[in-house]
Amino acid sequence: xxxxxxxxxxxxxxxxxxxxxxxxxxxxxxxxxxxxxxxxxxxxxxxxxxxxxxxxxxxxxxxxxxxxxxxxxxxxxxxxxxxxxxxxxxxxxxxxxxxxxxxxxxxxxxxxxxxxxxxxxxxxxxxxxxxxxxxxxxxxxxxxxxxxxxxxxxxxxxxxxxxxxxxxxxxxxxxxxxxxxxxxxxxxxxxxxxxxxxxxxxxxxxxxxxxxxxxxxxxxxxxxxxxxxxxxxxxxxxxxxxxxxxxxxxxxxxxxxxxxxxxxxxxxxxxxxxxxxxxxxxxxxxxxxxxxxxxxxxxxxxxxxxxxxxxxxxxxxxxxxxxxxxxxxxxxxxxxxxxxxxxxxxxxxxxxxxxxxxxxxxxxxxxxxxxxxxxxxxxxxxxxxxxxxxxxxxxxxxxxxxxxxxxxxxxxxxxxxxxxxxxxxxxxxxxxxxxxxxxxxxxxxxxxxxxxxxxxxxxxxxxxxxxxxxxxxxxxxxxxxxxxxxxxxxxxxxxxxxxxxxxxxxxxxxxxxxxxxxxxxxxxxxxxxxxxxxxxxxxxxxxxxxxxxxxxxxxxxxxxxxxxxxxxxxxxxxxxxxxxxxxxxxxxxxxxxxxxxxxxxxxxxxxxxxxxxxxxxxxxxxxxxxxxxxxxxxxxxxxxxxxxxxxxxxxxxxxxxxxxxxxxxxxxxxxxxxxxxxxxxxxxxxxxxxxxxxxxxxxxxxxxxxxxxxxxxxxxxxxxxxxxxxxxxxxxxxxxxxxxx
Amino acid sequence: xxxxxxxxxxxxxxxxxxxxxxxxxxxxxxxxxxxxxxxxxxxxxxxxxxxxxxxxxxxxxxxxxxxxxxxxxxxxxxxxxxxxxxxxxxxxxxxxxxxxxxxxxxxxxxxxxxxxxxxxxxxxxxxxxxxxxxxxxxxxxxxxxxxxxxxx
Numbered sequence: 001x002x003x004x005x006x007x008x009x010x011x012x013x014x015x016x017x018x019x020x021x022x023x024x025x026x027x028x029x030x031x032x033x034x035x036x037x038x039x040x041x042x043x044x045x046x047x048x049x050x051x052x053x054x055x056x057x058x059x060x061x062x063x064x065x066x067x068x069x070x071x072x073x074x075x076x077x078x079x080x081x082x083x084x085x086x087x088x089x090x091x092x093x094x095x096x097x098x099x100x101x102x103x104x105x106x107x108x109x110x111x112x113x114x115x116x117x118x119x120x121x122x123x124x125x126x127x128x129x130x131x132x133x134x135x136x137x138x139x140x141x142x143x144x145x146x147x148x149x150x151x152x153x154x155x156x157x158x159x160x161x162x163x164x165x166x167x168x169x170x171x172x173x174x175x176x177x178x179x180x181x182x183x184x185x186x187x188x189x190x191x192x193x194x195x196x197x198x199x200x201x202x203x204x205x206x207x208x209x210x211x212x213x214x215x216x217x218x219x220x221x222x223x224x225x226x227x228x229x230x231x232x233x234x235x236x237x238x239x240x241x242x243x244x245x246x247x248x249x250x251x252x253x254x255x256x257x258x259x260x261x262x263x264x265x266x267x268x269x270x271x272x273x274x275x276x277x278x279x280x281x282x283x284x285x286x287x288x289x290x291x292x293x294x295x296x297x298x299x300x301x302x303x304x305x306x307x308x309x310x311x312x313x314x315x316x317x318x319x320x321x322x323x324x325x326x327x328x329x330x331x332x333x334x335x336x337x338x339x340x341x342x343x344x345x346x347x348x349x350x351x352x353x354x355x356x357x358x359x360x361x362x363x364x365x366x367x368x369x370x371x372x373x374x375x376x377x378x379x380x381x382x383x384x385x386x387x388x389x390x391x392x393x394x395x396x397x398x399x400x401x402x403x404x405x406x407x408x409x410x411x412x413x414x415x416x417x418x419x420x421x422x423x424x425x426x427x428x429x430x431x432x433x434x435x436x437x438x439x440x441x442x443x444x445x446x447x448x449x450x451x452x453x454x455x456x457x458x459x460x461x462x463x464x465x466x467x468x469x470x471x472x473x474x475x476x477x478x479x480x481x482x483x484x485x486x487x488x489x490x491x492x493x494x495x496x497x498x499x500x501x502x503x504x505x506x507x508x509x510x511x512x513x514x515x516x517x518x519x520x521x522x523x524x525x526x527x528x529x530x531x532x533x534x535x536x537x538x539x540x541x542x543x544x545x546x547x548x549x550x551x552x553x554x555x556x557x558x559x560x561x562x563x564x565x566x567x568x569x570x571x572x573x574x575x576x577x578x579x580x581x582x583x584x585x586x587x588x589x590x591x592x593x594x595x596x597x598x599x600x601x602x603x604x605x606x607x608x609x610x611x612x613x614x615x616x617x618x619x620x621x622x623x624x625x626x627x628x629x630x631x632x633x634x635x636x637x638x639x640x641x642x643x644x645x646x647x648x649x650x651x652x653x654x655x656x657x658x659x660x661x662x663x664x665x666x667x668x669x670x671x672x673x674x675x676x677x678x679x680x681x682x683x684x685x686x687x688x689x690x691x692x693x694x695x696x697x698x699x700x701x702x703x704x705x706x707x708x709x710x711x712x713x714x715x716x717x718x719x720x721x722x723x724x725x726x727x728x729x730x731x732x733x734x735x736x737x738x739x740x741x
Numbered sequence: 742x743x744x745x746x747x748x749x750x751x752x753x754x755x756x757x758x759x760x761x762x763x764x765x766x767x768x769x770x771x772x773x774x775x776x777x778x779x780x781x782x783x784x785x786x787x788x789x790x791x792x793x794x795x796x797x798x799x800x801x802x803x804x805x806x807x808x809x810x811x812x813x814x815x816x817x818x819x820x821x822x823x824x825x826x827x828x829x830x831x832x833x834x835x836x837x838x839x840x841x842x843x844x845x846x847x848x849x850x851x852x853x854x855x856x857x858x859x860x861x862x863x864x865x866x867x868x869x870x871x872x873x874x875x876x877x878x879x880x881x882x883x884x885x886x887x888x889x890x891x892x893x
Contacts (some may be wrong), residue, residue, distance in 0.1 A: 036776045058781065068837075068876050120800065196834055199837075199840065200831075200832050200837060201823045202826040203837045203840035204776070204816075204831045204837070204843065205816065205817065205823045205842050206776020206777075206817050206844045207776070208775045209840065210775075210778075210841060212775070215773055218839050221770070236775060246759070281758075281771070282766045282769070282779075283758070283761075283762045283763065283766045283770070284759075351835075365794075371875055372839075372875060373778070373780055373839065373841040373874070374839070374841045375779065420839070422778075422839050423839045423875050424841075451779070454780065454782055454783075487826050516862050645835070646882065650879065651880055651881070652878055653876070653877070654877065655877025655878075655879055655880070656876070656877040677783055677785060678781050678783070678785035678873060679783060683786075683873045683875065684877070685870040685873060686865075686868075686869045686870050686879040687866040687867065687870045688870075689877070689879040689880060692880075711799075714778060
């Protein structure tokens with residue numbers, strides 16, 4: 001595979017499907033970097049990703065934040081493979097936010113590997129080519145006669161060898177090649193092998209890796225107090241007495257965004273004014289927080305300007321104190337009324353009027369809190385000269401822009417260092433707490449670490465929306481699915497993906513949706529929208545298959561065959577063959593036919609975030625207690641960069657989804673979240689996890705796609721379908737646990 | 742404020758803090774030992790697990806004044822270089838995803854194995870159910886505990 005390289009910035013402006021994200025990797029001139037030695041020897045810098053010492057230590061920068069998805073291991077693996085480095089000699093380092101040399105330093109959408117694939121490979125291949133050119137020069141031989149392996153260049157004819165380190169200084173003076181060859185898949189030596197987490201040892205020895213571990217001389221600790229209910233705002237507070245408490249430095253109000261600020265897509269926040277408490281240590285601040293007297297009042301409806309990736313709008317936040325019961329009733333009502341049509345194929349009315357059988361079911365899911373194990377936190381030190389920011393966040397570039405606007409400081413003066421994230425799952429895309437930390441630091445004129453308590457974290461909003469979908473299906477006299485109708489929506493966001501399977505496989509199809517404005521804030525949550533869309537649809541398809549008297553896997557495969565051979569519509573957002581591929585693999589690996597006789601299997605398959613996943617779950621009731629005996633998954637994410645890492649992510653996604661399906665729920669009473677810590681918010685624990693999980697990958701040479709999200713959505717449906725076998729009841733309403741037994 | 746002489750990882754550490762300060766914050770704020778994590782502040786998630794005389798306790802609800810002469814062991818003291826059998830088993834099974842809860846998981850697991858070197862699956866599940874992992878690494882944790890058990 002040939003790829004061409006622009007001398008100054010390669011892979012510039014590569015438009016990518018799905019995100020429209022541009023690459024623009026500028027190359028640094030190859031000069032030795034001072035004060036960055038590894039032991040005795042200086043690093044020679046080749047490009048933004050690669051530095052090599054004369055004694056052949058290879059430093060590879062990991063551009064994206066690491067939140068447990070494994071990119072700090074897998075992204076450098078890709079660079080190292082094309083470089084033909086010896087992984088044992090690779091040092092991985094987390095890059096800071098550096099918009100000049102990297103793009104898309106994001107966690108989101110399971111896109112790091114997919115969108116980084118070509119950039120990372122080229123970064124490695126270019127340097128390998130430069131090293132080979134240097135060796136050819138030095139030995140006066142042809143480049144084509146040289147081979148590389150594990151950080152060593154060999155000239156077979158003469159038997160000459162040299163390490164990359166020995167050639168680095170010479171190689172760095174060689175012009176960056178215009179074209180480089182990338183390896184073919186069978187030439188990979190690191191990609192496709194299981195490499196252990198590069199931070200493994202630091203994690204098991206408790207090294208300070210996380211934002212909350214940040215410590216700087218003179219650092220103060222800050223916490224915030226936010227309104228207790230959605231729909232409320234700060235009226236007044238009394239901080240004078242608290243300021244006199246031991247260890248307390250200041251108590252004041254901060255306003256996070258200015259009224260005229262045009263918020264980006266990820267500038268969601270719930271409470272724009274909060275009370276800040278600053279002290280010398282955490283415990284003093286925690287105690288003071290309880291002593292501050294604060295008055296709240298309901299707010300009137302208000303509006304703000306928004307620019308969501310170029311889509312400009314004015315968002316109106318409704319007033320009122322919302323209760324879950326009321327919003328559920330509203331959703332049920334809306335799902336029974338005509339809504340905005342998002343896709344229409346054929347004529348569903350005609351198909352329903354001539355149907356032999358119809359199936360109709362409605363599905364519900366509640367708000368969910370992210371509950372990252374590391375509560376929200378950030379370090380900030382704002383001075384007149386610069387703004388130093390350290391902490392865990394998923395979209396540092398956007399946070400930097402928001403902070404620049406708020407402080408009136410150019411981005412050049414703001415420095416973001418990315419720590420490991422103690423979980424993200426979408427929550428850390430919305431970094432209002434980073435801005436809060438900066439405002440607090442500015443006010444007290446000191447370095448500050450802002451830490452949310454668990455209660456602050458769980459009750460600050462930005463949840464997974466609550467959703468409702470009503471499905472209808474029509475079957476003809478041959479039990480063929482002739483019409484499919486879904487009316488779906490959410491409070492406040494609709495979960496609809498109108499062009500996903502089974503769209504394209506059914507002649508008469510109607511998808512319509514609606515949204516209910518709410519002042520309960522929501523945002524990305526592991527596989528946003530898909531996590532419910534898949535849950536409901538995959539449970540409904542099971543009911544339809546049963547009504548048709550068909551095996552649920554064969555039923556899906558028949559539909560996929562039609563979607564491939566005679567697709568309905570042109571805008572179908574999946575490849576039928578790959579979706580069928582994971583279904584066939586999961587059928588084989590789960591011993592489906594046997595399991596149907598001996599167990600209680602539920603199946604599900606879904607495509608989102610560019611990866612295909614099928615799940616079979618087998619459950620049983622033992623003495624009235626639910627036991628999840630086994631989960632078999634089949635995944636098509638193309639080339640699997642780090643198989644054991646990908647397996648770990650799949651296992652985690654499955655356990656997390658089972659936990660959320662069984663227990664996940666946040667309800668509201670007059671705007672007040674009814675859970676604020678893990679005593680009430682039930683998280684899955686080891687004794688409730690599946691007894692076994694199998695992960696199988698489809699083997700192919702397709703460019704890799706992500707693993708952070710795609711295994712999560714299909715689990716909910718597979719679990720509901722297995723629970724139906726186990727209990728005889730259909731599960732329409734998440735969370736399921738209270739309805740079992 | 743009161744002065745306490747705490748035995749932490751085999752050393753005596755002198756701190757001057759309020760009586761009711763949880764050991765978690767003494768470790769993190771006063772002794773700059775951030776390996777012990779803050780998760781919930783109410784002994785529900787296990788992220789802050791340490792050993793008191795070898796027994797797993799939740800440091801977020803343990804007032805410093807109640808410790809006395811008991812030996813505190815934190816993740817940093819289990820083995821600085823990751824040589825403890827439980828840490829080694831965690832690396833062997835590449836357990837961690839985000840890794841935030843793993844200090845607490847390891848401290849819970851090592852405490853279990855001190856008192857019950859050959860736990861059954863059910864015993865592991867019962868003992869470890871006080872530690873939450875949102876990444877969902879429970880199966881690897883269980884396997885790692887079993888590996889460590891074999892190596893003891």
